Amino acid sequence: MRIRRFFITLSIVALLVSGGIFSGYFTRPAQAVDLGDILLLGGVVLVVSSFGGQINSFINDVLNTHQAEAAGATKVVPIFSVGRGAYVGAAQVVGVPASVRRTKGVASVNITIGNIAGSALVPIATQRPSGGSSLSTVSGVGVSAVIDFHL
Amino acid sequence: MKRLRIVLLIATVAGVFLLTSTDVWSQGGTTTPQVTARAATINNMPAGEVLVGDTVVLRIHQSAGGYTPLQRANIVASRLSESFRQGLTVNDVQVGRLHNQSVLMMGDNLLITADPAEARINNSTTTGLAVAWQQNMLAALSPGTPGTAVAGTQETWPAWTNPTTKVVPIVSLGTPGVALGFAQVTGPTERVTRVQSVVQLSAVFERAARIFAFVPSSEAAGMNRVQGVAVTALLQYELIRF
Numbered sequence: 001m002r003i004r005r006f007f008i009t010l011s012i013v014a015l016l017v018s019g020g021i022f023s024g025y026f027t028r029p030a031q032a033v034d035l036g037d038i039l040l041l042g043g044v045v046l047v048v049s050s051f052g053g054q055i056n057s058f059i060n061d062v063l064n065t066h067q068a069e070a071a072g073a074t075k076v077v078p079i080f081s082v083g084r085g086a087y088v089g090a091a092q093v094v095g096v097p098a099s100v101r102r103t104k105g106v107a108s109v110n111i112t113i114g115n116i117a118g119s120a121l122v123p124i125a126t127q128r129p130s131g132g133s134s135l136s137t138v139s140g141v142g143v144s145a146v147i148d149f150h151l
Numbered sequence: 152m153k154r155l156r157i158v159l160l161i162a163t164v165a166g167v168f169l170l171t172s173t174d175v176w177s178q179g180g181t182t183t184p185q186v187t188a189r190a191a192t193i194n195n196m197p198a199g200e201v202l203v204g205d206t207v208v209l210r211i212h213q214s215a216g217g218y219t220p221l222q223r224a225n226i227v228a229s230r231l232s233e234s235f236r237q238g239l240t241v242n243d244v245q246v247g248r249l250h251n252q253s254v255l256m257m258g259d260n261l262l263i264t265a266d267p268a269e270a271r272i273n274n275s276t277t278t279g280l281a282v283a284w285q286q287n288m289l290a291a292l293s294p295g296t297p298g299t300a301v302a303g304t305q306e307t308w309p310a311w312t313n314p315t316t317k318v319v320p321i322v323s324l325g326t327p328g329v330a331l332g333f334a335q336v337t338g339p340t341e342r343v344t345r346v347q348s349v350v351q352l353s354a355v356f357e358r359a360a361r362i363f364a365f366v367p368s369s370e371a372a373g374m375n376r377v378q379g380v381a382v383t384a385l386l387q388y389e390l391i392r393f
Contacts, residue, residue: 147363
């Protein structure tokens with residue numbers, strides 16, 4: 001009698017455990033590759049090429065909520081720090097559509113005015129400045145937002 | 152019997168005439184504006200147009216809510232017609248805000264939402280686009296009222312033909328009076344001179360990126376965007392690590 005009760009209990013436990021495992025297996029939500037993963041694997045350029053459109057729409061929605069959206073065309077591009085020789089973030093650029101389409105990146109050049117240090121943000125027609133002293137700048141385009149990935 | 156038939160016939164004709172004439176008089180001589188929608192092709196892309204009479208008052212380029220541009224145009228035309236049937240006039244067409252979006256209303260009836268994508272296509276803001284649509288309706292229904300030739304001409308993004316620069320403080324909406332740093336803004340001279348500050352807004356995207364949006368403002372502490380001007384340099388206190 002006790003053996004029979006033991007087996008019944010064991011069967012119920014086994015059923016519950018296996019049910020839990022299988023239900024978990026089949027109903028587990030799909031794990032999407034998120035922005036953090038892509039940032040670790042491919043860096044800023046890959047994040048911008050993968051999520052640039054979404055980030056651009058997100059920024060425009062935030063500005064729209066505050067009734068402060070820009071009337072020009074917008075786009076998200078990587079920021080390349082000339083001083084560090086590396087991509088350090090991304091920027092939303094704004095301007096007339098033709099110029100924004102030409103913009104492929106923003107060059108960050110360190111500047112110091114008095115005791116305050118900062119960066120000049122220069123929209124350029126390449127993702128990173130080519131060798132030499134000149135930047136392939138795009139006129140008529142400015143920066144509307146800066147995206148910092150150091151969270 | 153024959154006389155009775157003649158009397159009944161005369162009475163019927165008189166009744167029909169009376170009803171018809173009453174209907175005409177009840178409209179006070181004004182007819183409901185004819186509102187239609189039609190398909191169009193703009194830059195090889197399908198679009199929908201809403202017309203009042205022969206005048207296009209509103210053009211839709213984007214699909215939204217599962218509706219094509221033409222379907223959206225049909226919905227707007229139907230709402231507009233229904234509003235006219237309710238006795239509303241063009242003076243009841245107003246630009247407003249609904250669920251944090253710029254909308255075109257007629258009385259209490261929603262006509263259309265000026266969504267950001269549509270505004271960008273028109274090189275305008277959502278509010279600017281809604282105002283342009285309102286102006287177009289006024290022009291179509293009130294002869295003599297100037298309309299906007301291009302939707303969103305309230306404040307557009309100009310080409311920087313003769314740009315100038317200026318350095319202004321960066322302020323936060325949450326902490327007015329506290330400068331977070333300074334920004335150099337660039338744009339056409341007449342617009343740059345209007346800029347008093349750059350308002351910084353921050354938001355987090357997908358828990359992986361912090362976004363700092365910079366809005367050139369004509370107010371020292373408040374936010375009133377000056378279109379056509381953008382930031383070209385940031386001087387901040389270690390806020391963003393470049």
